[in-house]
Amino acid sequence: MGERVQVSMFLSWCHGDAKAKGTLLDALHLDGLAGVRVDWWEDSHVKISEDWRGQILGQLATWDYGLLLLSPGFFASRFILDVELPRLLGPDVDKVLPMMLKRVPVDGSWNLHSVDTRQIFTSRGRCFTETRGPSRERFALELATEIRRRVLSDAA
Structure with a gap:
């Protein structure tokens, strides 16, 4: 097996979306990506009695990529x-x-705080929670593939 590009990924998400986030992460299978190793971090990794704000700020100071799980x-x-x-x-x-x-309007009716100036990943125009079964698996596979493509492109 060849060398793998190792990157750290900060996961930014809303706690109200815990179920959808968990389902997505279970389906992503980033460990299977060829040529890339993704070590992701999210605030649920903070242990009891740790300074959660300090942990988050520390991770935000060292991330290679930030995966934003957009939702209302x-x-x-x-x-x-x-x-x-x-x-x-x-x-x-x-x-x-x-x-x-989760679906957020990108028609200007919501303040997306400049996130909408970046290309937002969807699968065939659908957000993750609008998918089921094979479509959900395809969404996760396409997202993992895009993450790999981006990391390898940046490493080249």
Whole structure:
């Protein structure tokens, strides 16, 4: 097996979307990607009694890529808007990978805080929660493939 490009990925998500996030991560299978190793981090990795804010800020200072799980709750979260997005959309904005977990209008009726200036991943125009069965598996496979393509392109 050849060398694998190793990257760290910060997962930005709304806690109200825990079920959908869990289903997506179960289907992603990033360990199976050829040529890429993704070590992802999310705030649920913070252990009891740890400084959760400090842990998040520390991870935000060291990430290679940020996977944004977009949803109405994501854009309603003060912590995401005030703490995570300013760091994710800062100088390294080109390393942000937004994907549509739950449908959010991109017609200007919602303030998407400049996330909509980046290409947002959907599968055939559908967000993750609009898929079931084989379509859901295809969504996860396509997202994993896009993550791999992006990482390998940046590493070249």
